[in-house]
Amino acid sequence: MTSPAATEQAQLTHFDAQGQAWMVDVAHKAPTHRKAVACGRIRLSPATFAALQAPETSPKGDVLGVARIAAIQGAKQTSALIPLCHPLPLTHLSVEFTLDAQTPSVAIQVTAETQGKTGVEMEALTGASIGLLTVYDMLKAIDKGMVIESVYLLRKEGGKSGPWARAESTTEGGS
16 A cells, blocks of 8 residues: 555656656647636734835835736746746736735735646746745835745646636635
């Protein structure tokens, strides 16, 4: 009988039969439309949240505008940051922010799309992470205690495995 850990290991595609890391061969796959949506959140102090909402008086200016560009740039650079990711020609990338004064926090949602042979989950996740890191970087002079949390894949479409969506009850902090 195969242990659950051994079954999971057998399904890992970034290792060859000898257990060596390799870039997955996608040459035989037909290009299809691929889409992935990732999200995350950064919690801020009330004072930092107030500064974020007033870009005209903030010494850093439009924090979310800069974070949006950083998220796009980060998604485009995923293969340079994640060693075994294929470089993908992104056909569309969108970044949305939602401010929540009650928590106070900022949620990010990144949607990445391509017409390709492999998925764009890593591009969406990288974009969300870089966007939140940029918010942190731009506001750290006010609040070094910000917390980036709950960066996860929300859903994906395309490819051999077809559509997948996270069950709402499994998200932590959601967006």
